Amino acid sequence: MATIPIADDGLTPPSSAPYLWHRHSLATRLTHWINVVAITFLLGTGLNIFNAHPALYWGHYGADADDNKRWLEIGAIDNAAGQPRGITRVGPIKVDTTGVLGVSTGSNGAPQQLGFPSWATFPSVRDLATARNWHFFFAWVLILNGLVYYGVGLATGHLRNDLLPRLRELSLSNIWHDIVLHAKLKFPKGEESKRYHILQKVAYGGTVFILLPLMIATGLSMSPGIGASWSWLVDLLGGRASARSIHFITAALVVGFIIVHVLMVVLAGPYNEIRSMITGRFRIDPETPR
Amino acid sequence: MTLLTRRGLITSGALGGGLLLGACDKLTQSDGVSSLVKSAEGATYRWQRLIGRNALAREFTTADLSPVFKANGSTDPDDDAYRAHAKADFANWRLKIDGLVERPSEISIADLRRLAARTQITRHDCVEGWSAIGQWTGPQLSTLLKTVGLKPNAKYIVFHCADNYGGEISKGGAQSTGLYYESIDLVDAFHPQTILATHMNGAPLTVAHGAPCRMRIERQLGYKQAKYVMRIEAVDSFAKMELGHGGYWEDRGYEWYAGI
Numbered sequence: 001m002a003t004i005p006i007a008d009d010g011l012t013p014p015s016s017a018p019y020l021w022h023r024h025s026l027a028t029r030l031t032h033w034i035n036v037v038a039i040t041f042l043l044g045t046g047l048n049i050f051n052a053h054p055a056l057y058w059g060h061y062g063a064d065a066d067d068n069k070r071w072l073e074i075g076a077i078d079n080a081a082g083q084p085r086g087i088t089r090v091g092p093i094k095v096d097t098t099g100v101l102g103v104s105t106g107s108n109g110a111p112q113q114l115g116f117p118s119w120a121t122f123p124s125v126r127d128l129a130t131a132r133n134w135h136f137f138f139a140w141v142l143i144l145n146g147l148v149y150y151g152v153g154l155a156t157g158h159l160r161n162d163l164l165p166r167l168r169e170l171s172l173s174n175i176w177h178d179i180v181l182h183a184k185l186k187f188p189k190g191e192e193s194k195r196y197h198i199l200q201k202v203a204y205g206g207t208v209f210i211l212l213p214l215m216i217a218t219g220l221s222m223s224p225g226i227g228a229s230w231s232w233l234v235d236l237l238g239g240r241a242s243a244r245s246i247h248f249i250t251a252a253l254v255v256g257f258i259i260v261h262v263l264m265v266v267l268a269g270p271y272n273e274i275r276s277m278i279t280g281r282f283r284i285d286p287e288t289p290r
Numbered sequence: 291m292t293l294l295t296r297r298g299l300i301t302s303g304a305l306g307g308g309l310l311l312g313a314c315d316k317l318t319q320s321d322g323v324s325s326l327v328k329s330a331e332g333a334t335y336r337w338q339r340l341i342g343r344n345a346l347a348r349e350f351t352t353a354d355l356s357p358v359f360k361a362n363g364s365t366d367p368d369d370d371a372y373r374a375h376a377k378a379d380f381a382n383w384r385l386k387i388d389g390l391v392e393r394p395s396e397i398s399i400a401d402l403r404r405l406a407a408r409t410q411i412t413r414h415d416c417v418e419g420w421s422a423i424g425q426w427t428g429p430q431l432s433t434l435l436k437t438v439g440l441k442p443n444a445k446y447i448v449f450h451c452a453d454n455y456g457g458e459i460s461k462g463g464a465q466s467t468g469l470y471y472e473s474i475d476l477v478d479a480f481h482p483q484t485i486l487a488t489h490m491n492g493a494p495l496t497v498a499h500g501a502p503c504r505m506r507i508e509r510q511l512g513y514k515q516a517k518y519v520m521r522i523e524a525v526d527s528f529a530k531m532e533l534g535h536g537g538y539w540e541d542r543g544y545e546w547y548a549g550i
Contacts, residue, residue: 053419060350061413063420065358123315128417129543130318136550137330224415225334225549228509229342240413240421 016286021194023282027152031145032277038141039254041134044122046251047115048131054115056248060239069241072248074115076102084113143216149208162196163205169198187268190287207257211250218247335547339477347483347508350411355491356422359414361498364453364470367518372452380502385486389448389523392439399488399502405429408485416512417544426506427489432480434522440476444524447479448472448531449505452518455538466532466541472516473528473536473546474507483508486519511548513539 024032055062055073062069074088074097086102088095099105104117107124118124123131153159168174178199181187188197196204220226221234221243237243265273276282317323367373375383380399388394409427431447449472457468478484486503488495495501500517507514514537528534533541540546 049419052417055420057420060354061356061421061423063356063358063360063416063422065360066356123318125315127318127543129539132417132545133324133327133330133543134318136334136545137327140330140333222415223338223550224347224413224511225338225342225509227413227415228345228347229338231348234348240415244419 018283018285020281021284022280023194023276024280025152025156025158026280027148027156028158029277029280031149031152034141034145038138038145039258041122041138042142043251043255044120045131045135045138048121048123048126049128049135050248051115051121051126052128056245057241058238058245059241062241071245074101076113084111086113139216139219142212146212146216159208163201163208165198165201165205169201174198185267189285191284192287193282193284203257203260207254211254211257214250215247215254218243218250222247331545331547334545334550338547338549343477344481345509347410347412350413350423352411352425354411354423355425359422359424359490359499360416360420361496362416362512364455364517365498367451367453367497369452369454372518372520376497376501383502385503385519386521387434387438387523388521389525390441390444391435391524392441393437395438397434402429402486402503403488405433407488408482410483410485410506410508412483412506412508414512414515417539417548425491426485426487427492428485428487428503428506430482431484431486431505431522432482434486435479435524440524443526444476445526446473446475446524446528446536448523448525448528448536449516449519450521450523451516452520464533466538468538469532470516470518470538471532472505472514472538473525474510474514478507478509481507481509509549513537513544514548 054075055070057066057069058071059069072088072090074086076084076086079085084098084103085096086098086100086104088097088101100117101115103111103113106112106114107118112118114126121131122134150159153163175198178197181197182199187193217233218237220230221237222240227234227240234240234243237246272283384396384398385402386394386396406429407427408430409425411423411425413421413423415421435447451470451472453470454468455470457466474484483506485506487500487506488503490496490499495504500515500519503519504517505515505519525531528536532538535541536546537544
């Protein structure tokens, strides 16, 4: 390890030996790990908050009697044997989700009626007040952390140079080429691994430019205070109940991103990938077979 | 470098795994952590006041009304004096206004209904996540406050209600009377949409919705919309009232500033 040269200047050393390349700036690494903590708590507290009213609607409003506006609900019914069953409905589709959604095993080992199971929520017990306190604290962390990230990313050109797809990268053939490479688990080697390819740009850029801003915009829209000050934002999102629905869907997409992201890190070489997000240094292996 | 990496891996892995298993629940029991987390409320309050101190809540039309406006919380206060008033159609009921005011007063429901009223169709957002649109009519709180005259040291307006949720042990272990109460700052107290609603959807308030009058503080959540208001008190602090957080739900961990 100690013999691997470090090329912080971005220049390729003349030799064909592996070397460490400075991949992530301090700002990227810091904001990444702050985001990991913030988003973990936001997801857990978010599900606890959702459990206070495990139903979603479209429009400006929605409550128990508004069946025509409700598109998702997680509930429980007793079956013929008197056993509680968890039922999740999305649009016209009803699924028995006992064990996970609607009815799940509580911390005392007994079945309990709860939207999302206690292992997925923070706190693990139903506690709307605490979940809200923590959710809003980490919402502030996410926003301030995001402002630092965007500020540095704009100033250094990181956002434009590294994350924004080039027009030519958006060609169907290029996208298809990258999908095939991913499907074969063939990850770029050597100098090619120094830049993001189109699927990475779509995943990272989509999260940075679309999902997280939408998360914050829909979150703000649920606040009655912001609803007064920025009523245009609530209207843009189709009303408060719609904003709550989009907040939930976007959170699910963020979870999807995290799953794919972690999976790719594991497949691409977790030691090198995680090191590059901690120390900044990423090992470049030459493309030529040794 | 290697050590740091491994340690980082172990730390982040343990953090994620621990959270999923709910092992971090004990974080919520730490006073230091709790006060750090609750500091976000002050930031939210100051920021919202900064960007829209006088902003008006969105008003809707009669076409937007919820077909059914959910009656939540107390729907029939279990209080003998209140029940007697309800039975007499609140003919003998008087709203008390006192505390840090120049002219403590009492006002009947008939006189309350005779004051210049504001009608507004607004969205009610419950802290649980559901919303309903209703039409509310009643005098502005500012009208009453100007009539009684606030003393210069008045900082908050407290609403004392007839409903009792039961005085269970609250977070922190102290015992409360269980009587519902709420409080707001003077920005919201003098906000044009802050009214004492005597009518909902064009009809006198029903008991389920807070008869004879309830608060509408349109830029905050449902738990601020105190029902069965019996007494309005101007104070300089609510630290010594009940459990000291300015409201029944606030005493149980919810934000005092419910604009979020």
